[in-house]
Amino acid sequence: MxxxxxxxxxxxxxxxxxxxxxxxxxxxxxxxxxxxxxxxxxxxxxxxxxxxxxxxxxxxxxxxxxxxxxxxxxxxxxxxxxxxxxxxxxxxxxxxxxxxxxxxxxxxxxxxxxxxxxxxxxxxxxxxxxxxxxxxxxxxxxxxxxxxxxxxxxxxxxxxxxxxxxxxxxxxxxxxxxxxxxxxxxxxxxxxxxxxxxxxxxxxxxPEFLCSLRVSFPTVEAAVDAAVEMLGLALPVSRLELVDAGSMAAVNAFRGTGYAEAPALFIDVEAASDRAGDESPELRRICLAHGAVDIAWARTHTERHALWEDRHLLFFALKARSPGHRFLVTDTAVAFSRIAGAVGAATRLGAELGLDVSVAGHIGDGNVHVVVPYTDSTYEAAQHFSDRMVRHALAVGGTASGEHGIGLAKKKYLREEHEAAVDVMVALKQALDPLGLLNPGKILDA
Missing domain, CATH: 3.30.465.10 (Uridine Diphospho-n-acetylenolpyruvylglucosamine Reductase; domain 3)
Structure with missing residues (x-):
């Protein structure tokens, strides 16, 4: 050493x-x-x-x-x-x-x-x-x-x-x-x-009994509306994830599966018996009411593991679809009533900038993730996309980051989001780290 x-x-x-x-x-x-x-x-x-x-x-x-x-x-x-x-x-x-x-x-x-x-x-x-x-x-x-x-x-x-x-x-x-x-x-x-x-x-x-399911919808808006209704009825949902159609296509190519290449919700439902999915007829009703085109249940441990592995390997599937690219992964969070609008804005903006964007998110938290493949020639467009997505979230009362944090990339949005509270953050930093030794330049300027 x-x-x-x-x-x-x-x-x-x-x-x-x-x-x-x-x-x-x-x-x-x-x-x-x-x-x-x-x-x-x-x-x-x-x-x-x-x-x-x-x-x-x-x-x-x-x-x-x-x-x-x-x-x-x-x-x-x-x-x-x-x-x-x-x-x-x-x-x-x-x-x-x-x-x-x-x-x-x-x-x-x-x-x-x-x-x-x-x-x-x-x-x-x-x-x-x-x-x-x-x-x-x-x-x-x-x-x-x-x-x-x-x-x-x-x-x-x-x-x-x-x-x-x-x-x-x-x-x-x-x-x-x-x-x-x-x-x-x-x-x-x-x-x-x-x-x-x-x-x-x-x-x-x-949980003693757990059921997982993947539900495909005709549109992202239909999937989001179904997710919000599930939350509004306090169904025993412990995971609620959104994946768009392009992402499902990438999963099929990467995993050799044949799922519907349509927007999908990945859901975990907890229950008091081994008939977890059947115990929630409301869940099925909501999905069908919003036009679900496919409902795939996974009740055994092996089936559930395979279903969630598809979701967890999504980023690698997207990387495999765009070899030779770097990947900007940006996240924002908005109120439930604004989720569909944020997803729609990402799709429209990606098309406008000529970027192959994929949307996936922790939809139960209003947390929207967008993966943007880029090369040297499209780097500026990818950065512009990220900036526009943050501006959209802030304009509708959301936040610049739901879970990834501020780091270096999103410092410029802090004052727009928090206004005078940034001065309090600066005072705290100076009080606890007056020499600026701890991770300088992250979150706040050094």
Whole structure:
């Protein structure tokens, strides 16, 4: 291991290693960081923070590296603090429905460990992200419609601050009215306010009976209207995902399936018996009332796994359909009454700009994702598309990002969305990190 002078733990400064940190999934350019430091626990993080403070060296904290908005790209001479080795599951407490973990534990690993107790970790952003990174970006995903995202599922955390101190924030209880909600302040802060070194998260019982289904509709609007009606009737839906016709065509080509190449909803329904789908005649009625052209039920574990694998592999299917391209993945979120309009705007704008856009989203949360393949010649058009989609969301009262965060790419929209509250954000950043050492230039300008 090549040593970077200063931090008293394993570090690496080999160019081939550092080059891995210069791009993210969407191809945004970054610089080589100064080096990479590997921390296995609190003491290592404290040692790196002390060195960074003395050397005035900024830090970028990294887990699995799955973020999509440039959170992890170096802009200058930062040191990357890699927490992937801090990967111990410290405790699972079935009676309390909680688990305490280090930040490098991935969501699928915790979910598998919890399953031995009949429990599950429910936040599912698709990628096998680390829990520390998921908390830092307030990740959500397919199950948020029922179980919420990370902010709803982190009860307590331990964090190291820029002044070298550390503290436990929150308590491992379901509710508390004690003091400021500092734990919630760090969740979603993308490592700009503190470094998360431990988390206590909520676990949920695995439903005794679960049914999954894929429902095809003639139009996106029909699918969205059906989804909103399901939510309005409080049906026991725990996943509610939208995939457009082009995406279904990509899945067919990638997976060798023969599904209807039409807009579709992917749905999980929880129930009290093994007749989960049949227990909800309202679900079938709603789908048919909105013109459903195909309803495919999946009741066994194998069938459900195959159905959701189709959804989770969608991005890879889209990549396979457009070889040689980079991919801009932009997300916004709008109120339920605005979902169809946002999806329609994405489709029209893509056609106007000559881009082959694909729409998929956590429709139960109003979260609209658009995947845009681009090359050097269409890069500007892709960026223009992303900008127009954000402007549309803000114009109808939505947000610039439902789950991917602000990072580098969406800073320019903050004041338009939050107005004077941005000044409060700046004051918080200056109070907790006056030297600007923690992930500088992300969310707010350095």
């Amino acid at each position: 090549t040593t970077l002078p200063g931090p008293p733990i394993d570090t690496d400064i080999r160019p081939a290693v550092l080059d891995q940190f210069t791009v993210d999934e969407t191809g945004r350019p970054g610089r080589r960081p100064r080096g990479v430091a590997y921390a296995a626990g609190l003491d290592d993080v404290l040692a790196v923070m002390e060195w960074a403070r003395e050397a005035r060296c900024p830090l970028i904290t990294r887990g699995a590296g799955t973020s999509l908005e440039g959170h992890l790209l170096a802009r200058g001479d930062e040191l990357v603090l890699d927490l992937s080795r801090a990967d111990s599951i410290l405790d699972i407490s079935p009676g309390d429905f909680t688990a305490t973990v280090q930040p490098g534990v991935t969501r699928t690993r915790l979910d598998a460990a919890a399953a031995e107790f009949g429990l599950q970790f429910t936040v599912d952003p698709g990628a096998d992200a680390s829990l520390g990174g998921m908390a830092a970006t307030n990740a959500s995903g397919t199950t948020s419609v029922r179980y919420g995202g990370m902010r709803a599922n982190v009860l307590a955390l331990q964090a190291v601050f820029a002044n070298g101190t550390h503290a436990r924030l929150g308590r491992a209880v379901r509710k508390s009215a004690s003091g400021y909600a500092l734990k919630d302040l760090l969740i979603g802060s993308a490592g700009t306010l503190g470094i998360i070194t431990e988390l206590t998260v909520r676990l949920h019982p695995i």
